[in-house]
Amino acid sequence: MKLSVLDQTPTPNGQTSQETLQHTIELAKVVDDLGYNRIWYSEHHGSPNLASASPEIMISHIASTTKRIRVGSGGIMLMHYSPLKMAEVFKTLSTLHPGRIDFGVGRAPGGDRFSTLALHEGRHPNVLNSYDKLMETMMFMTETMPEDHVYSRTLAAPVGAPLPEVWLLGSSGSSAAQAGRFGIGYSFAQFISGDLSSSMLDAYRKNFTPSEFMEKPQINVGYFAMAAETEEEAEYHAASLDLNLLFLDKGMPFQILTPEEALNYSYTEIDKMQIENNRKRFLVGSAKQVAHTLREHEEKFGISEAxxxxxxxxxxxxxxxYQLLAKELL
Structure with a gap:
């Protein structure tokens, strides 16, 4: 099984954004050396505890400081941007780092309504044209805009650039078939919904049509995970994310407290039930236990990349x- 990294650049309570980004660079170098396949950076707006609002800048820096790992967005929230600009950004990145750049696209806003309004300069965005914008971005990248299209006389520079891999991110399965029809990769966010199913992935594979971006279907599945030498140690560190997810479920701000603070938090019985339910999205245990679950999913769902x-x-x-999982699976 291939292993990859989704780095949401979390900033724990008491840590500065500068420290977070330095840790981000350190982690990228570690997983590059360990043999991880790719590392993606998310796009979040308006959060003091998530430091990556500009994945394209993170990609540029990390690709320059690593050797072989693929680097990409997980994802660009395309609703905020013009297809031309995104094509130019990722064609430039792919020219600078050929064969190493991924253009992962999400359809969510990546922030609250206040951030979304600010990104659109006070206008309400049209969220219904996400697939159209993705198709236009890909046509700009491949320089195949139809002659009757309003943008037919516009080229996305640099011309003739090597193409990035293009991926569509999803958390409900509704976009799986569309990703297949586009001939691009499909990334399912198990860490958001916890509802991974064979039928969803089969819909992607069944509808896959080869494209200039991908000859064969590619799937990866995103998990929250905490592995350690022992199950007890993993549970200790996982307490921070358990509480964080509970806060988010309650509409509270994203924050990462220490394990001690999380373990001493006053949980209601309903809170405990919610934490248990959230464990569908979160793999916790010794590295051997987590690796065992991933291998089970590999066999059951036919996935080859986590x-x-x-x-x-x-x-x-x-x-x-990350080091322990690499030792078990790579």
Missing amino acids: MIGTISHSHEARVQS
């Missing part, structure tokens, strides 16, 4: 989790 997002208060525990 994209791991590890959020903890301790940077050292986070790095160790």
Whole structure:
């Protein structure tokens, strides 16, 4: 199984954004050396505890400081941007780092309504044209805009650039078939919904049509995960994300407290039930236990790449989790 990384650049309570981004660079170098397949950066707006609002800038820097790992967006929230600009950005990145750039696209806003309004300069965005914008972006990238299209006389520079891989991100399965028809990769966010199913992935494979971006279907599945030497140690560090997810379920701000603070939090019985339910999205245990679950999913769903997002208060525990999983699976 291939292993990859989703880095949401979490900023634990008490840590500065500068420290977070330095840790981001350190982690990228570690997983590059370990043999991870790709690393993606998310796009979040308006959050003091998530430092990546501009994945395209993160990609440029990380690709320059690593050797072989693919680097991409997980994802660009295309509703905020023009297809021409995104095509130019990722053609430039792919020219600078040929064969290493991924253009992962999400259809969500990546922030609250206030951030979305600001990104659109006070106008309400049209969220119904996400697939049209993605198709236009890909036509700009391949320089195949139809002659009767309003943009037919516009080229996205640099001309003749090597193409990035293009991926569509989804969390409900509704976009799986569309990703197949576009001939691009499909990334399912198990860490959001916890509802991975064979029928969803089969819909992608059944509808897949080869394109200039991909000859064969590619799927990866994103998981929250915390692995450690022992199950007890993993549970200790996982307490921070358990509480964070509970806060988000209650509409509270994203924040990453220490494991001690999380373990001493006053949970109601309903809170405990919600945390248990959220564990469908979150793999926690010794590295052998987590690896066993991933191998089970590989066999059951036919997936060959797991994209791991590890959020903890301790940077050292986070790095160790990726190291231990690499030892078990790579």
